[in-house]
Amino acid sequence: MVSQSVEITGKVESKSNVENIHVINKTSKIFTITDNTGVFNITGKLYDTIVFSSIQHQQKEVILSQEIILSKAIFVTLEEQINELDEVMVGKILSGDLLYDIKNTEGELPINFYDVGIPGYTGKIATQSERRLSEASNFRPSVNGNSMGAGGSVSILPLINAITGRTKMLKDRVKKERNADLLRRIKGALSEDFFSVYKLEDSLKNDFFFFCEDDINFNFRCQNKSNVEILEFLKEKFLQYNQNLNVNKD
Template sequence: MKSFKHFSFLILLLIFQTTTSQSVEMYGKVESSVSVENIHVINKTAQAFATTNKKGEFKITVKLNDTLIFSSIQHIPKKIIVGEKLVLNQAVTIKLEEQINELDEVLVGKILTGDLLSDVENADDDAPINFYDVGISGYTGKIATQSERRLHEAGEFKPKMLLGLLGGGLPLDPILNGISGRTKQLKERVRLEANDELLQKIKTSLSKDFFSVYELDESLRVDFFYFCQEDENFTNTCTNKSDIEIVEFLKEKLVAYKNNLKTTND
């Protein structure tokens, strides 16, 4: 009987050791008083990356003693070590605290002294009336850049404009700008500015977390991002894409970038 119990204990111990030594897919949920969507979940040990959905749910591959980091702009970063209980349960709930950025006290507007005549003289003028004040609709979308406005003013020639010949109203600017190459130059300028804006957005939102998992000397990081930007698929691959998709693109480019460095150094 004792031999049977001893044997059973060894079997259970073997199963436990096998389970905790292998990688498992862990399901988790992040809880917070603010938005829990698009929080970065980083397995620094295994170099795995995931993000939460609108409900704060995520899944990521882990094994015993892996280090998980939870990071977002709205939250205080949190780090946990994957223990035996997490591996066996394959589930975890994480509570994050809101990141409150306190600003130094600033003085806005004039100081009121209590002296009516003095305060009236020092008071700011009324704010200018805008379209909201008079109850009319106005444009509230993205404000066009200078290059976008110039491109709009330059116009673009379209075959249907030739119909204007019949009525004597053929627009000349689009034709002249097309012939001179100005329209093409403005289009390229708009494209480059959009690329720069996209690159800056990626650097701001992903740089810290990406390099916490995939190592690269800090002095090379700016050059690496320009290397990514030069890829002909950069805009299509990264525009309106999830952080996971962009990270996959950056991972591929990082391998190519390091290979280029190695070739250059050799």
């Protein structure tokens, strides 16, 4: 029966990358994404609205017709998103990110530690809170900046920090900063698609995201997870958030 939900196999084609395109059944509120070849699977029934969305493409909506339901197949071509510039700027525009701007500045690079054979750190730059936490909790015996030898002394600052609670305070601060950064990335990548399905007043959207961040499992459910997994988490929190709103109204 065409009125029943069926699993539909689809394929997205485009001149741009077709991987990780959001495929949303707005009617039944189901999410999925395309694989690296543009293929996806989603359930739907007659007259459901399927939305295709990505940063690289213009958003497109397809209403499931009887032909699509019977064939259980759908093929969609997406147009590239073209961002036209209002004016032409000559020269480099600084982003405010020092490391990024230095990397993208033309000209000869200054001498670095590789040029003179000195080992240097090439990992992720720590935040101020992360540096303070490392200093507060790193138990390193030392004498005048060198590793402790015979007769050396041991710094008791890490012990004092642990006793006074400063280390715990810094750990909490680092955790909050990392969660805030993760939340900003989620809002930027998924907010528009999520609220196209789950309607919420604009004045409540930020409050909803803070409600998600307060969840004890926020980082576990969202850090290094796929968009589909994050959208499922947001869906669960949305239902809880609405229940809270209704209780408060009563």
